[in-house]
Amino acid sequence: MANEEEVILTKEGLEKLEAELKELKGPRRSELAARLKLAISYGDLKENSEYHSAKEDQAFMETRILTLEKMLKNARVVDSDSLEEGTVGIGSTVILNDLEFQENVEYQIVGPTESDAFENKISYESPLGKEILGKKIGTIVHVEAPVGIIKYEILEIK
Numbered sequence: 342m343a344n345e346e347e348v349i350l351t352k353e354g355l356e357k358l359e360a361e362l363k364e365l366k367g368p369r370r371s372e373l374a375a376r377l378k379l380a381i382s383y384g385d386l387k388e389n390s391e392y393h394s395a396k397e398d399q400a401f402m403e404t405r406i407l408t409l410e411k412m413l414k415n416a417r418v419v420d421s422d423s424l425e426e427g428t429v430g431i432g433s434t435v436i437l438n439d440l441e442f443q444e445n446v447e448y449q450i451v452g453p454t455e456s457d458a459f460e461n462k463i464s465y466e467s468p469l470g471k472e473i474l475g476k477k478i479g480t481i482v483h484v485e486a487p488v489g490i491i492k493y494e495i496l497e498i499k
Contacts, residue, residue: 348412349452349465351432355418358454362409365402373399412454419452429473429498431465436497437473440481445496450474469493 350358373395380392419431429435434449449462450473456464463470472482476495484491 346415348416348454349431350416350418350455351449351451352418352420354451354455355413355416358409358413358416362406362413365406365409369402373402427477427498429476429495431474434499435473435495436499437493438496440492440494446493 376395377392377399380389380395383389383391386392429450431450431452434447436445436447438445447461448469449460450465450470451462453464453466456462456467465471465474468486469482469484472484473480473493473495476482478495478498481492481494484493
């Protein structure tokens, strides 16, 4: 598999993926093996819903393990200490002011793998992420959204 895609992660994102992989390969695999063993003991596997459910869960888990291993193999960790002072980069936490509603919002700029709207982590590949990457405090950016153009001013970069 030549030319595999690089996965950009923050240190926190890398640790989270490593912990998930460890959990899946350890306790979760053991739990699933016990479920399968119990289901097999019920006999007649063709009509054994517990067995089929456990096999589906096993397939899903093994696929997730392979995905995580590939991501970790191709991971490039962004060192937030090496970010240029006062410039938005991957790993930066940014406070923006929505100029229309005069509301401040805070986002951490992360790789696509780590993005999570509920935790205010946005990908550098998202429309907003693309617009603010490399910008400095005081810059006003225009982001195209389904509701139209949204204007933000960069207030703070941490």
